[in-house]
Amino acid sequence: MAGTDYAAVKDTKFYRNLGIIAHVDAGKTTTTERILFFTGKTHKTGEVHEGAATMDFMQQEKERGITIQSAATTAFWELDGNKYRINIIDTPGHVDFTAEVERSLRVLDGAVVVFDGKMGVEPQSSKVWFQAEKYKVPRLCYINKLDNIGADFYKSYTSITEHLSEKAVPIALPVGIENEFNGIIDLVEMKMRTHHDDEGKVIDVHDITDDYKAKAEEWRAKLIEAVADVDDAIAEKFLGGEEISTEELQTGIRNAVLANKLFPVLPGSSLKNKGVQAMLDDVCRYLPSPHDKDYVIEDEQTGEEKTFHGKVAGWDPKSGEVISRDLHADEPMSALVFKLAVDPHVGNLAFFRVYSGKIQAGSFVYNSINGKKERIGRIVMMHANSREEATEVKAGDIAAVVGLKDTKTGDTLSDEKNPIRLASIDFPEPVVRFAIEPKTKSDQEKLGEALGKLTSEDPTFHAQTDQETGQVVIAGMGELHLEVKTRLLKDDYGLDVNIGKPQVAYRETINAEAEHRELLKKQSGGAGQYADIAMIVRPRERGEGYKFVDSIKGGSIPREYIPSIDKGFQESTTAGPLGGFPVVDVEVEIVDGSYHEVDSNTDTFRTAAFYGFKNALKKAKPVLLEPIMKVNINVPEEHVGSVTGYLSSRRGIIKNMMPRGKTNELNAEAPLGELFGMTSDLRNLTSGTAAATMEPSHYAEVPGGVVASIVGEKSGE
Ligand code: GDP
Numbered sequence: 001m002a003g004t005d006y007a008a009v010k011d012t013k014f015y016r017n018l019g020i021i022a023h024v025d026a027g028k029t030t031t032t033e034r035i036l037f038f039t040g041k042t043h044k045t046g047e048v049h050e051g052a053a054t055m056d057f058m059q060q061e062k063e064r065g066i067t068i069q070s071a072a073t074t075a076f077w078e079l080d081g082n083k084y085r086i087n088i089i090d091t092p093g094h095v096d097f098t099a100e101v102e103r104s105l106r107v108l109d110g111a112v113v114v115f116d117g118k119m120g121v122e123p124q125s126s127k128v129w130f131q132a133e134k135y136k137v138p139r140l141c142y143i144n145k146l147d148n149i150g151a152d153f154y155k156s157y158t159s160i161t162e163h164l165s166e167k168a169v170p171i172a173l174p175v176g177i178e179n180e181f182n183g184i185i186d187l188v189e190m191k192m193r194t195h196h197d198d199e200g201k202v203i204d205v206h207d208i209t210d211d212y213k214a215k216a217e218e219w220r221a222k223l224i225e226a227v228a229d230v231d232d233a234i235a236e237k238f239l240g241g242e243e244i245s246t247e248e249l250q251t252g253i254r255n256a257v258l259a260n261k262l263f264p265v266l267p268g269s270s271l272k273n274k275g276v277q278a279m280l281d282d283v284c285r286y287l288p289s290p291h292d293k294d295y296v297i298e299d300e301q302t303g304e305e306k307t308f309h310g311k312v313a314g315w316d317p318k319s320g321e322v323i324s325r326d327l328h329a330d331e332p333m334s335a336l337v338f339k340l341a342v343d344p345h346v347g348n349l350a351f352f353r354v355y356s357g358k359i360q361a362g363s364f365v366y367n368s369i370n371g372k373k374e375r376i377g378r379i380v381m382m383h384a385n386s387r388e389e390a391t392e393v394k395a396g397d398i399a400a401v402v403g404l405k406d407t408k409t410g411d412t413l414s415d416e417k418n419p420i421r422l423a424s425i426d427f428p429e430p431v432v433r434f435a436i437e438p439k440t441k442s443d444q445e446k447l448g449e450a451l452g453k454l455t456s457e458d459p460t461f462h463a464q465t466d467q468e469t470g471q472v473v474i475a476g477m478g479e480l481h482l483e484v485k486t487r488l489l490k491d492d493y494g495l496d497v498n499i500g501k502p503q504v505a506y507r508e509t510i511n512a513e514a515e516h517r518e519l520l521k522k523q524s525g526g527a528g529q530y531a532d533i534a535m536i537v538r539p540r541e542r543g544e545g546y547k548f549v550d551s552i553k554g555g556s557i558p559r560e561y562i563p564s565i566d567k568g569f570q571e572s573t574t575a576g577p578l579g580g581f582p583v584v585d586v587e588v589e590i591v592d593g594s595y596h597e598v599d600s601n602t603d604t605f606r607t608a609a610f611y612g613f614k615n616a617l618k619k620a621k622p623v624l625l626e627p628i629m630k631v632n633i634n635v636p637e638e639h640v641g642s643v644t645g646y647l648s649s650r651r652g653i654i655k656n657m658m659p660r661g662k663t664n665e666l667n668a669e670a671p672l673g674e675l676f677g678m679t680s681d682l683r684n685l686t687s688g689t690a691a692a693t694m695e696p697s698h699y700a701e702v703p704g705g706v707v708a709s710i711v712g713e714k715s716g717e
Helices: 002-008 028-039 050-064 067-071 098-107 123-134 153-163 210-230 232-239 246-258 276-286 441-457 479-493 559-572 602-618 637-649 678-685 704-715
Strands: 015-022 072-079 082-090 110-116 139-144 168-170 172-175 183-186 191-195 203-206 263-267 294-298 305-309 311-315 322-326 334-343 347-356 358-360 364-367 372-375 379-383 386-390 392-394 398-402 412-414 432-438 462-465 472-476 497-499 507-510 514-522 529-539 547-550 586-594 622-636 653-660 663-671 691-701
Touching: 015 028, 015 098, 015 123, 015 276, 028 072, 028 082, 028 110, 028 139, 028 276, 072 276, 072 398, 082 098, 082 276, 098 123, 098 334, 110 123, 110 153, 110 276, 139 153, 139 276, 153 168, 153 263, 168 210, 172 210, 183 210, 210 232, 210 246, 232 246, 246 263, 246 276, 263 276, 294 311, 305 311, 322 347, 334 441, 379 392, 432 441, 432 479, 441 462, 441 472, 441 479, 472 479, 479 497, 507 529, 514 602, 529 602, 547 559, 559 586, 559 602, 586 602, 622 637, 622 704, 637 653, 637 663, 637 678, 678 691
Parallel strands: 015 082, 015 110, 072 379, 110 139, 139 263, 168 263, 172 263, 547 586
Antiparallel strands: 072 082, 172 183, 183 191, 191 203, 294 305, 311 322, 334 347, 334 412, 347 398, 358 392, 364 372, 364 412, 379 386, 379 398, 432 472, 432 497, 462 472, 507 622, 514 529, 529 586, 622 663, 622 691, 653 663
């Protein structure tokens, strides 16, 4: 059974932690399914009728729930006599879920980017491409759907070099196209692989036929040139006119891919089972094992970036010192939790990647972020289409554990005696929220439970009860994000809810430095109150947050009151002086003060700090910040004018516009507050032909003229 497969791949050198990323509809699901089919232990190519096996598989999928399957699946593949283990990590191709993509990019080592052979580069593929760029994830480009009418490998390839990277180069070419697409030419081995059916059962490997020889020579020369550009050994041979062997070229390609200096391009049709096996070969041949990756982290003490090759690096949770580990099972354990999910059959699942050491079911691990010990319950893994329990997982593995209590996405699990803190995963703060209430009052408790589950799964989705109104407020990345969640409440939990008006998560900050002295003095009758704090508030860069600086000298304020002052300031940041929105990016320094032997205590200083901070901000040119959304709209030529007009009337700025076949892709930025209802407005303006996506970009100052209406709205609530 599959257990022997797990044991067969001992060396993590043969591991591939792989992401398959794509624009919606490019064929990610079909490709993943075909990979699982061709790698399936019990469904060796040719043994089982493909159609039947796939249907079986899908049926079981439905019955079992797809949670585990969709987050991480293991497959095995053999190449050149070596058995490889491919862990496929899900990366959603959908709009609005940037955070989901980012967290999977953190734990995967290489990716296959799937393109639609007719559409070429689409908005989502370019977005994910550049996210992968940020994490320096080596990539293969798989041009899919070449059997489709209108598919064009070369045009799609050109769109990759034009929009994504000039370092992309084909390592294989299609034979035939559309209905006639029936094989590929391997430009490295200079062989043709011909398919005789649409089931991928029989592939003939033979010499390139005469009609394709010239084309193959031409593109092999381009490939060698591209490799020679980044590889001295190949360059020398190439310039000397020497023959370059298959092995040399493969090594050259591998090195270039690992260094992100080359992106091989491959043809295929997942639906027709063509090109998938070759792609699997190339995944094993060219994409990195965990040991081939660089881990870059910042020394928190010096701010300097440090790079570790083939090791995982983090910080000592106590000293903050940078430490690293080899990616081996005999090192102290370290693992990163990258996703939480609730599976109806299994319960709470935490998905993690083990970087070093081993984790045993039933053992205890240390969460080095919150300092708590957690018991590892059952460990589950997916192998193709079956769920398996494991008693132990080790360096390089990706698995899920059932029943962790206090662990969040981005937390590090480690060995208590040798703790390490790995870089966490950053999630953007929500920018939009609205109140919800169950249509049936008695569902209140059920709503709380359902929201608890949904928020634990998605770190960009928040829910809380408003202290003042008792209302339940949900918050997220955009209207669509929240619509998806309310739909889940109905579909998965049977909860019908009323939805309030969407509200923007505004913030406040300051634009100038200001000094302020707050004196709290009540000394008439009974116990008195006394606290006196002199402070300076200063603006900080966007995203730097709150900072407290203590410059009190000579005991003008006794040490024991200082923490309460900091606390008072922090409490005050929850509601700014303009509209009661949270205050961000402000430094406050305390420089002087005085106290009273009897009437001063921690509470009086905390209260004085609370009011003092607000009063100081008022003097420091307070401003309102609003979330600016990146808007991406695909719109046919004839509607471009009305869409750009619409955006301008909403304080939008058009960033660029690119032709995409018959439509135009329009990129713009606009304040979230102006974009409510955009989807239906666009539908009306363009007779339903425009498709829009948006995501939070950054916070920017609200123009003076608009502030009053926002603040007025808030106070009128
Ligand atoms: P995803 O949204 O990226 O996961 O895309 P899917 O795998 O769900 O595919 C979207 C649609 O394209 C489905 O109807 C597939 O059957 C179809 N499709 C996927 N791969 C191919 C292919 O190679 N050729 C053709 N003709 N259709 C394909």
